[in-house]
Amino acid sequence: MTFLFLGYSVFWLLLAAYVAMLGARQRRLAEEVADLSAALDKGAGRRMG
């Protein structure tokens, strides 16, 4: 019973850890897209002005 519990727990913990890692990666990339887009817009604004 102990090994069954441990087996299923580790299975779901690893899966949850991977999903959390993907979520963190998505947030980081979304922030970077926003920062880089803002930098490009600023550059374009400077050229126009």
Added chain:
Amino acid sequence: MPTTRPKKTAAVLLAIAAPAVVFAMYMALIWAPDERTLGTVQRIFYIHVGSAWNAYLAFLIVFVTSIGYLLRRRPALDAVAASAAEIGILFTTLTLATGSFWARAVWNVWWTWDPRLTTTLIMWFMYIAYLLVRAAAEGEERRGRLAAVFGIAAFATVPLVHFSATWWRGMHPNIVQFQGGTPRMNMDPEMIVTMLVAVAALTLVNAALLAYRVDLEHLSRRVALLRERVRLEVES
């Protein structure tokens, strides 16, 4: 304009996968009968086989999309291959982890150099090497080409793992036995149904993860493009 949030496909697949997984867990932990000699611990088998099947499936996707990339040079195929390789590694890790608990309970060891276990470990290392090749190669085209060749070659480990229990005698149980050329499963029908439901539910999880991961791969390529544009802007 591309969005920075994963598309609906992943969310829809996850919405289908979640109840399927709950149902599969009910069948695996409650509905299926106890195995006569191994007892309750045999129930690890359902997530173990489901993980192994999904590792094979993910690596098959790497194989097919790698061939597609070499023929058509479409970055979208390379993105799917990269994503599927990562998910294949996840499912192989789950297979090794759940198998290890089963081994400790049944064989009294966490690990043994059985042909099935050893070849699975080799397969795991091969796809970790695949991701390292991707990380080390410079230039999208070069990275895609190198990774595709590696992805095709690495797939040789999948039949090696699958048939290792038949080709070499080991301790690992082989659930499919051939009797007069006909494949047979020496298991209770309820166990077979539970195994198939678990495999189907985890395949849905695999599909949801793959859709999510492919979206992230596209997002990461968009970041690389934006970085390049900013660099050119700064230089000009």
